[in-house]
Amino acid sequence: MSRLRVFSEADPSTPVLTTSGQEAIAKELAKLGVRWEQWRADAELEPGASTEAVMAAYRRDIDRLVEEKGFRTVDVVSIAPDHPDREAMRKKFLSEHFHKEDEVRFFVAGSGLFTLHIGNEVYEILCEQGDLIGVPDRTKHWFDMGPAPHFIAIRFFTDPDGWVGYFTDSGLAERFPRYEPDSAA
Numbered sequence: 487m488s489r490l491r492v493f494s495e496a497d498p499s500t501p502v503l504t505t506s507g508q509e510a511i512a513k514e515l516a517k518l519g520v521r522w523e524q525w526r527a528d529a530e531l532e533p534g535a536s537t538e539a540v541m542a543a544y545r546r547d548i549d550r551l552v553e554e555k556g557f558r559t560v561d562v563v564s565i566a567p568d569h570p571d572r573e574a575m576r577k578k579f580l581s582e583h584f585h586k587e588d589e590v591r592f593f594v595a596g597s598g599l600f601t602l603h604i605g606n607e608v609y610e611i612l613c614e615q616g617d618l619i620g621v622p623d624r625t626k627h628w629f630d631m632g633p634a635p636h637f638i639a640i641r642f643f644t645d646p647d648g649w650v651g652y653f654t655d656s657g658l659a660e661r662f663p664r665y666e667p668d669s670a671a
Contacts, residue, residue, distance in 0.1 A: 521620030567634035587648035596637030
């Protein structure tokens with residue numbers, strides 16, 4: 487189940503808010519300008535579904551978002567626990583960074599942990615199948631796919647360079663819990 491936990495940046499051990507309802511998560515994140523939606527597929531997807539099948543299953547929502555936000559590129563990324571580069575891929579975005587365009591991801595399958603640093607608070611968002619998150623440009627954050635990543639996500643871009651991460655070197659992300667899917671409940 488998707489979840490939002492909010493921490494003071496000074497205390498990564500005790501959340502000041504924990505919620506798991508879709509509406510409650512959307513309401514809290516909207517205060518920050520973060521988009522949170524729940525999507526449903528128009529067609530059944532089988533394990534190992536092709537990029538084309540994934541895109542077709544979510545075509546209406548993809549087209550709506552592209553029209554609204556002006557995205558020029560949409561792709562699908564699929565990472566399995568046996569991916570040979572999983573450790574390097576996980577490490578790449580574990581440190582606090584930002585992008586120069588919105589980071590918009592829809593989780594077709596699996597899960598990942600987006601953590602946002604806004605003001606003096608840290609917002610930890612467990613994203614699971616059906617969740618779309620839209621993090622505004624220049625929002626400091628990090629992403630953890632876990633030690634045995636398993637997810638398929640649709641990614642949206644305006645500019646091909648929009649996915650470049652600008653790292654803050656704050657060390658903040660290293661103080662907060664990592665994503666361990668078996669203990670995320």
